[in-house]
Amino acid sequence: xxxxxxxxxxxxxxxxxxxxxxxxxxxxxxxxxxxxxxxxxxxxxxxxxxxxxxxxxxxxxxxxxxxxxxxxxxxxxxxxxxxxxxxxxxxxxxxxxxxxxxxxxxxxxxxxxxxxxxxxxxxxxxxxxxxxxxxxxxxxxxxxxxxxxxxxxxxxxxxxxxxxxxxxxxxxxxxxxxxxxxxxxxxxxxxxxxxxxxxxxxxxxxxxxxxxxxxxxxxxxxxxxxxxxxxxxxxxxxxxxxxxxxxxxxxxxxxxxxxxxxxxxxxxxxxxxxxxxxxxxxxxxxxxxxxxxxxxxxxxxxxxxxxxxxxxxxxxxxxxxxxxxxxxxxxxxxxxxxxxxxxxxxxxxxxxxxxxxxxxxxxxxxxxxxxxxxxxxxxxxxxxxxxxxxxxxxxxxxxxxxxxxxxxxxxxxxxxxxxxxxxxxxxxxxxxxxxxxxxxxxxxxxxxxxxxxxxxxxxxxxxxxxxxxxxxxxxxxxxxxxxxxxxxxxxxxxxxxxxxxxxxxxxxxxxxxxxxxxxxxxxxxxxxxxxxxxxxxxxxxxxxxxxxxxxxxxxxxxxxxxxxxxxxxxxxxxxxxxxxxxxxxxxxxxxxxxxxxxxxxxxxxxxxxxxxxxxxxxxxxxxxxxx
Amino acid sequence: xxxxxxxxxxxxxxxxxxxxxxxxxxxxxxxxxxxxxxxxxxxxxxxxxxxxxxxxxxxxxxxxxxxxxxxxxxxxxxxxxxxxxxxxxxxxxxxxxxxxxxxxxxxxxxxxxxxxxxxxxxxxxxxxxxxxxxxxxxxxxxxxxxxxxxxxxxxxxxxxxxxxxxxxxxxxxxxxxxxxxxxxxxxxxxxxxxxxxxxxxxxxxxxxxxxxxxxxxxxxxxxxxxxxxxxxxxxxxxxxxxxxxxxxxxxxxxxxxxxxxxxxxxxxxxxxxxxxxxxxxxxxxxxxxxxxxxxxxxxxxxxxxxxxxxxxxxxxx
Numbered sequence: 001x002x003x004x005x006x007x008x009x010x011x012x013x014x015x016x017x018x019x020x021x022x023x024x025x026x027x028x029x030x031x032x033x034x035x036x037x038x039x040x041x042x043x044x045x046x047x048x049x050x051x052x053x054x055x056x057x058x059x060x061x062x063x064x065x066x067x068x069x070x071x072x073x074x075x076x077x078x079x080x081x082x083x084x085x086x087x088x089x090x091x092x093x094x095x096x097x098x099x100x101x102x103x104x105x106x107x108x109x110x111x112x113x114x115x116x117x118x119x120x121x122x123x124x125x126x127x128x129x130x131x132x133x134x135x136x137x138x139x140x141x142x143x144x145x146x147x148x149x150x151x152x153x154x155x156x157x158x159x160x161x162x163x164x165x166x167x168x169x170x171x172x173x174x175x176x177x178x179x180x181x182x183x184x185x186x187x188x189x190x191x192x193x194x195x196x197x198x199x200x201x202x203x204x205x206x207x208x209x210x211x212x213x214x215x216x217x218x219x220x221x222x223x224x225x226x227x228x229x230x231x232x233x234x235x236x237x238x239x240x241x242x243x244x245x246x247x248x249x250x251x252x253x254x255x256x257x258x259x260x261x262x263x264x265x266x267x268x269x270x271x272x273x274x275x276x277x278x279x280x281x282x283x284x285x286x287x288x289x290x291x292x293x294x295x296x297x298x299x300x301x302x303x304x305x306x307x308x309x310x311x312x313x314x315x316x317x318x319x320x321x322x323x324x325x326x327x328x329x330x331x332x333x334x335x336x337x338x339x340x341x342x343x344x345x346x347x348x349x350x351x352x353x354x355x356x357x358x359x360x361x362x363x364x365x366x367x368x369x370x371x372x373x374x375x376x377x378x379x380x381x382x383x384x385x386x387x388x389x390x391x392x393x394x395x396x397x398x399x400x401x402x403x404x405x406x407x408x409x410x411x412x413x414x415x416x417x418x419x420x421x422x423x424x425x426x427x428x429x430x431x432x433x434x435x436x437x438x439x440x441x442x443x444x445x446x447x448x449x450x451x452x453x454x455x456x457x458x459x460x461x462x463x464x465x466x467x468x469x470x471x472x473x474x475x476x477x478x479x480x481x482x483x484x485x486x487x488x489x490x491x492x493x494x495x496x497x498x499x500x501x502x503x504x505x506x507x508x509x510x511x512x513x514x515x516x517x518x519x520x521x522x523x524x525x526x527x528x529x530x531x532x533x534x535x536x537x538x539x540x541x542x543x544x545x546x547x548x549x550x551x552x553x554x555x556x557x558x559x560x561x562x563x564x565x566x567x568x569x570x571x572x573x574x575x576x577x578x579x580x581x582x583x584x585x586x587x588x589x590x591x592x593x594x595x596x597x598x599x600x601x602x603x604x605x606x607x608x609x610x611x612x613x614x615x616x617x618x619x620x621x622x623x624x625x626x627x
Numbered sequence: 628x629x630x631x632x633x634x635x636x637x638x639x640x641x642x643x644x645x646x647x648x649x650x651x652x653x654x655x656x657x658x659x660x661x662x663x664x665x666x667x668x669x670x671x672x673x674x675x676x677x678x679x680x681x682x683x684x685x686x687x688x689x690x691x692x693x694x695x696x697x698x699x700x701x702x703x704x705x706x707x708x709x710x711x712x713x714x715x716x717x718x719x720x721x722x723x724x725x726x727x728x729x730x731x732x733x734x735x736x737x738x739x740x741x742x743x744x745x746x747x748x749x750x751x752x753x754x755x756x757x758x759x760x761x762x763x764x765x766x767x768x769x770x771x772x773x774x775x776x777x778x779x780x781x782x783x784x785x786x787x788x789x790x791x792x793x794x795x796x797x798x799x800x801x802x803x804x805x806x807x808x809x810x811x812x813x814x815x816x817x818x819x820x821x822x823x824x825x826x827x828x829x830x831x832x833x834x835x836x837x838x839x840x841x842x843x844x845x846x847x848x849x850x851x852x853x854x855x856x857x858x859x860x861x862x863x864x865x866x867x868x869x870x871x872x873x874x875x876x877x878x879x880x881x882x883x884x885x886x887x888x889x890x891x892x893x894x895x896x897x898x899x900x901x902x903x904x905x906x907x908x909x910x911x912x913x914x915x916x917x918x919x920x921x922x923x924x925x926x927x928x929x930x931x932x933x934x935x936x937x938x939x940x941x942x943x944x
Contacts, residue, residue, distance in 0.1 A: 058844060058847055085850045086850060087850070088848050089850035096845060098841065102841040103845065104846070104864070105842070105864070105938070105939075105940060106863055106938050115849065119850055151939040164845075
């Protein structure tokens, strides 16, 4: 097995402003073999993207890099900038997250692909165009000849990422670096992209460095795994032995945090990632680790080998995985409010989108194109129940949420506590709307950046007529406390909190008017897995304590299955499957549901030496989540 | 693309119609009506009545409004009170001079702004960009008439290299293009330079913004040189906001050109407007206002079309 890429004690320090350079990546040793995939795993702030930019030397000029980056025998750190340019794009292909912004919006995709080929081979325009056409076909774009002259915005998310991959492959590179290529894509599409990368690396004998925050997605595809925490490697080695028995408490927690079908509690990691400026002197994970001992906090542990992996943990050998899992699982809140009846009923809901008039003249004469976004949707939501709404982008799931929230016009009835919204008098309707609240996907986007967090949380109270700033702030503090945040946050602005904290604030705001129902529209899809786990656990506990009802809208059926009592699957604006979570998961009747289930991570056993592959989904291990 | 053009055209026509209506009511619904402006505040009622009858101003306002449209569609804008020439003819003569001035000034500021903006965007946060910013600010603060006067003083009087006023040398029987060009030089320089400060700052910021986008990193990762990334990828995308702002710049340039044309005695619309305003020559004033409005609407339309060419996403709206 020949190494395509070797990182030898790679360290990177970045300068912020005038201060001293701060180490963001420390002594990383990593290998990618020809034809293999190495997964570099870490959450935001772990330094994984810095590592990939360090390899192709595209870090800011002020960055201090030490160590060696060896690509097929050549030390890239010793090359001149112009030599390095001929490596980029020719020997190393890059695929970035969010292909919509990573591709030039005003250049035809064929030209973007041809550009890199022409640059490194000196071929003619015609030959480069032919090559671009071949590549589009190879990455699985249907009718490639028709798409060559399209622009990036004319492709779907998954297809755009295929275009990115085609561009990276143009010069048949030895190494492909894929930085979170599947983040932001629907699970089914993400799986397809990963399968594509796996096929390509085998066919081209190309090494792949796959950077991700989600261990579950690489479980079936990676040959090597390398877990980063706060700029330091914590565990690395062959994927087989890593997934069979992760040794480091952080690896274990990261695996346990991924919602899987059949999981009853998600592992959560208390605390936050330390800032690069205030990293602890010893093991960087120690402050959040359930197994720490005094020695952990003073000196960084020497890496130890076991089987096919190495880990940097003083106690990695002795603690057994079951104990480890127990330690990271907190106890669910007791059920305080048993279910009582129906909170919400939706009957025969239709939503038509009037497409904005396609021309000025059509607008003048009032002609509008109608598109049916939702048809014939009926369901009821019990008090204290969580209803999961699953579907891919464009399935109408967010539209359903908006209709229930009375934000868009619809036909049919939305009945709250026995009374339909459409027949209520205005005043009562206004009050009734307070009892359905919403939490959106991107918490920071949904907050006014110039308002203090206290005012954001208290705003619904103000609208509901609560007098007195002091009383409102006291109430806001209590709300923050319920979602596990300190009242010190009251005076901060949204810009200074993390994504997970921002989403908690959004939940606190939703709770302010004491609603019976909260619509959760992809509440965790912009968050890291461990943050997602914390949040889902919090939502579950809130529901159990207060008898809250949720409509959880998501493309991730595993996350939904963790939360939901019943699941509705939407496809093309219709409800194609509806039933209890257990029924839907174990006896899906619809082909689309089966595909979603097959693409989701399945429950893994944590026995030492247990099966390396994920376990086949077994109905008997599914426990209906408690109501 | 065709649909987008049709949409934009329809909007442009609507804007023009609204503008025409506003101009009509502003000139016709003044206290006492236009007759007072022509005859002066001390006019006798009889004289006003006579004049109103002669000018068709005695009819109800809505009839006048329709008549105004009818005349407008035929290209009849009335007679100048002051010069006693048809307004259409008068304004037409002056407009060509103004257009020459505008095209020259806009080209000059575009070329300079793109050059300066690129340097500023690339060196953003470092001393070249800071120096440029200081220059932009001080230039922006200089009043037009001051710069124009200084140019006259140095180029015209002190060094004597360029003419300081008019459009042609009156002593030449057949003034050639060169003569026009020499007369255009100083007014074009004055208006053009003053536009540069704002436009280049705007473009520099736009370049800086584009440089921070993900596709730039992708292009660098392909192995392109920074220069190639800048000219093949960034430039085109950074131009879009500049085009939009240029399309809306006509009223601003016109406001500047009133002063500049007056300083340089340059027979353009700005100069004509100044003279007509002094003598309350309403038909001429309203024709010029209409014309500038039309230029603005057309400029905006052109900007939309150019943006459609630059950015495919604009074409499908």
